[in-house]
Amino acid sequence: MTNETRTQGANKPALIVGVLLLIVAFFVGYDASQQTITSTYGIGPTAMPYVVMVGLVILGLAHFVVAFREGLPEPEAADNKALLWIAGGLVFLIACIGLGGGFIIAISVVFACTARGMGRRALLVDAAIGFVLGLIIFLVFAKLLTLILPSGPLEQLFL
Secondary structure, three states: OOEEEOOOOOHHHHHHHHHHHHHHHHHHHHHHHHHOOOOOOOOOOOOOHHHHHHHHHHHHHHHHHHHHHHHHHEEEEEEEEHHHHHHHHHHHHHHHHHHHOHHHHHHHHHHHHHHOOOOOOOOOHHHHHHHHHHHHHHHHHHOOOOOOOOHHHHHHOOO
């Protein structure tokens, strides 16, 4: 990180992110207001989207404050290779679950890709760690919470 600081004008990326966060907050709040799920025991399932909405509004407003502060350091350039690894892992996660590959395999790959994006070079070891974590998470949800995560051929062995 350099010692150069920004001294004039608003930080446009921070303004854009702040606006985007407020737009997402609006849609989350609107979606929460359209839910018809009722609860007879106090706070129901509609409460969490409102909590997320409040968090997004706070983050959006904080971005506006940061955008107009002077003397903040200039951000470093993005590491495009790392971003591609992480984005590739997320695309694989969505495709794997959408195409019926299952939760455990999807989590294994996204864990390994994210670790690689963060600079770790042991891809197979990270995939094995992701597999163990994915299996534990799947079993906790399936056996203890009785909630089924997206299942593929591997998950059928444990159901």
